[in-house]
Amino acid sequence: MTAWTCRKTSKSDAIRKELLFMVDQINATLRRIPTWLVYVLLLLPAPYFLYLGATGGLGVEPINALERKLGEVALQLIVFGLTVTPLKRWAGLNLQKFRRAIGIMAFAYAAMHLLVWLVLDVQILSQIFADLVKRPYITVGLAGFLLLVPLALTSNNVSVKKLGPKWRVLHRLTYVAAILGAAHYVMLAKGFQIEPLIYLGLILGLLALRRVPKSKSRRRAVA
Amino acid sequence: MAFRWTNDLRPEDVTPEAVFMNRRQLIGGLAAGTILGSTGMAQAQEALEPNSWEDITTYCNFYEFGTGKDDPAKYASSLVTDPWSVTIDGLVDRPGDYSLGDILSQMTVEERLYRFRCVEAWSMVVPWNGFELADLLELAGVQSGAKYVAFETAYRPKEMPGTLFPVLDWPYVEGLRLDEAMHPLTIMATGLYGKPLPNQNGAPLRLVVPWKYGFKSIKSVVKITLTDTQPPTSWNKANPREYGFYSNVNPNVDHPRWSQASERAIGGGLFARRKPTLMYNGYEEEVAGLYDGMDLSKNF
Numbered sequence: 001m002t003a004w005t006c007r008k009t010s011k012s013d014a015i016r017k018e019l020l021f022m023v024d025q026i027n028a029t030l031r032r033i034p035t036w037l038v039y040v041l042l043l044l045p046a047p048y049f050l051y052l053g054a055t056g057g058l059g060v061e062p063i064n065a066l067e068r069k070l071g072e073v074a075l076q077l078i079v080f081g082l083t084v085t086p087l088k089r090w091a092g093l094n095l096q097k098f099r100r101a102i103g104i105m106a107f108a109y110a111a112m113h114l115l116v117w118l119v120l121d122v123q124i125l126s127q128i129f130a131d132l133v134k135r136p137y138i139t140v141g142l143a144g145f146l147l148l149v150p151l152a153l154t155s156n157n158v159s160v161k162k163l164g165p166k167w168r169v170l171h172r173l174t175y176v177a178a179i180l181g182a183a184h185y186v187m188l189a190k191g192f193q194i195e196p197l198i199y200l201g202l203i204l205g206l207l208a209l210r211r212v213p214k215s216k217s218r219r220r221a222v223a
Numbered sequence: 224m225a226f227r228w229t230n231d232l233r234p235e236d237v238t239p240e241a242v243f244m245n246r247r248q249l250i251g252g253l254a255a256g257t258i259l260g261s262t263g264m265a266q267a268q269e270a271l272e273p274n275s276w277e278d279i280t281t282y283c284n285f286y287e288f289g290t291g292k293d294d295p296a297k298y299a300s301s302l303v304t305d306p307w308s309v310t311i312d313g314l315v316d317r318p319g320d321y322s323l324g325d326i327l328s329q330m331t332v333e334e335r336l337y338r339f340r341c342v343e344a345w346s347m348v349v350p351w352n353g354f355e356l357a358d359l360l361e362l363a364g365v366q367s368g369a370k371y372v373a374f375e376t377a378y379r380p381k382e383m384p385g386t387l388f389p390v391l392d393w394p395y396v397e398g399l400r401l402d403e404a405m406h407p408l409t410i411m412a413t414g415l416y417g418k419p420l421p422n423q424n425g426a427p428l429r430l431v432v433p434w435k436y437g438f439k440s441i442k443s444v445v446k447i448t449l450t451d452t453q454p455p456t457s458w459n460k461a462n463p464r465e466y467g468f469y470s471n472v473n474p475n476v477d478h479p480r481w482s483q484a485s486e487r488a489i490g491g492g493l494f495a496r497r498k499p500t501l502m503y504n505g506y507e508e509e510v511a512g513l514y515d516g517m518d519l520s521k522n523f
Binding site: 061062064065137188191192 | 278281282290293388461480481492497
């Protein structure tokens with residue numbers, strides 16, 4: 001009926017083989033990268049931002065800029081983490097080995113983002129409490145962060161073993177935290193701004209991909 | 224009508240002003256009178272120091288050039304400010320297009336060192352050069368039926384990359400009540416530090432209303448209309464729950480998404496402390512009378 005169910009020409013077969021070969025090569029390279037290196041690489045932007053903030057590289061108002069940069073990296077890592085499963089399923093790319101590092105670093109950036117807000121930005125304890133209760137975008141952001149706490153705490157081999165099948169269920173909280181994180185960004189934007197909506201769209205899209213029935217993905221992967 | 228207001232931020236004025244404010248607030252029976260008074264003193268002293276040229280010209284909100292604070296400094300050079308003319312119409316005796324040169328030849332430009340408080344809870348101190356809006360309105364001849372003044376920013380998509388996105392309903396519009404517009408503190412700025420106004424700060428001609436949140440001080444003005452009805456304003460149209468027509472600086476009425484009780488002075492670096500925000504941004508003495516009897520939490 002459709003093109004991909006028809007007999008394959010030798011040309012498309014060749015392209016397919018080439019692609020599979022490329023993916024295999026990438027996977028082989030990825031296997032050789034030690035995970036500790038991923039932790040180090042993902043952590044590097046934080047001291048760099050701090051250095052920029054202290055030396056004028058983030059402009060004349062570095063507190064807000066630093067807060068924003070850390071929050072953006074946290075969101076980017078959450079998006080990156082959510083691409084691991086679809087990339088495996090639809091492209092055969094094997095990033096699972098790094099998923100824990102990505103997740104833990106996303107938590108670390110969210111924690112630094114929160115810390116900058118508490119210590120450098122708001123400063124005043126009574127105002128912090130007032131903001132947490134009265135400002136929905138802050139409540140939503142904090143809720144997202146709190147959901148990440150049990151996930152970070154159980155991101156180790158002992159917990160995986162101990163929790164068994166419950167671990168998977170628990171770690172689906174990532175999906176809720178991701179949506180809350182993006183919603184937090186959308187809610188704090190003034191006027192109609194594109195960037196926060198792109199994050200929300202990406203996250204919703206990546207979550208929607210997980211709902212595609214298995215049979216369809218297999219057929220498309222064969223095509 | 225120029226020089227109707229002189230700078231109250233000179234060193235010799237600091238103590239008397241603060242003491243005066245303190246006394247006034249006590250008499251006024253404000254609950255937090257003494258606290259406000261003492262913070263007023265602290266702020267008046269701090270506010271003596273204008274922000275640097277770099278602070279004022281690299282940290283701007285001018286969404287026509289992008290929503291990032293550094294976007295206007297990067298992209299506003301594309302705005303053509305010469306020639307420039309302002310259309311003054313509505314309830315005036317002499318409506319028409321006034322060329323900037325024509326206007327300036329009849330205005331007295333003076334220096335005004337003003338506090339500037341953004342609705343986003345940051346603040347600066349800016350040494351403006353400009354003339355009183357009242358003088359410009361007089362030039363056009365305000366008719367007796369006029370009650371409000373509407374302003375409009377230039378809308379030129381080819382020169383303003385930010386307007387390609389519907390962040391706001393372009394062109395940017397603002398408005399004042401006529402008595403606010405005629406107030407001695409209200410100026411049309413043409414310069415900073417004695418130099419021509421940089422494009423990112425609203426060249427060649429912008430409104431400055433120091434007791435209101437910064438977004439009221441509309442930039443790169445091309446049109447001024449005198450009306451008898453309250454004109455629409457951009458942020459109020461975008462989100463009426465968060466931005467009112469008046470938008471007077473008021474530490475007691477929070478923006479729904481953040482507190483307005485305190486502010487961060489730009490230029491303090493990574494460890495800058497917040498300081499309390501003053502009623503009417505420190506111009507209570509001069510402007511409180513404009514709002515006598517009004518419920519400020521309703522008319523925010």
